[in-house]
Amino acid sequence: MSDTSTTGPTPSVPGTEQSTSAPGTEPSRPIPEIRADIERERTELRGSFERLRGELDEAVDAGRQRAVDTGKKVKKAAPVVAGALVTLLVARSLFKRRRR
Known part of the structure; x- marks a missing residue:
C-alpha cells in the first residue's frame, strides 16, 4: 500500500503550463498545438520506455x-x-588406527 495520497493535486511537469481558464472558455493555446504537444x-x-526495457533486458541477461x-x-x-x-576422512581414520 502506498503512503502517498491519490486524491492530491497532480504535480506540474516542467515546461508545460496547465490551463487556468474556466470551463467553456477558449484555452490559452490553440487546440492543434496542445494535441501536437501531447x-x-x-x-x-514511448522512447524512454523502450530504452528502459532494453536496459532491463541487458541487466537480466x-x-x-x-x-x-x-x-x-x-x-x-x-x-x-x-x-x-574423502582424503581427510581417510587420513583421520589412519591416524586413529595408529594410536590404538
Whole structure:
C-alpha cells in the first residue's frame, strides 16, 4: 500500500503550463498545438520506455549469465571438494588406527 495520497493535486511537469481558464472558455493555446504537444510527449515517453526495457533486458541477461557461470564453477569445484573431504576422512581414520 502506498503512503502517498491519490486524491492530491497532480504535480506540474516542467515546461508545460496547465490551463487556468474556466470551463467553456477558449484555452490559452490553440487546440492543434496542445494535441501536437501531447503526441510529442507520448513519443518521448514511448522512447524512454523502450530504452528502459532494453536496459532491463541487458541487466537480466547479465544476471542470468553470472548465475550460469557460477553454476559451472560449482560443478567444477564440487568433485575437488569431495575428493579433499574423502582424503581427510581417510587420513583421520589412519591416524586413529595408529594410536590404538
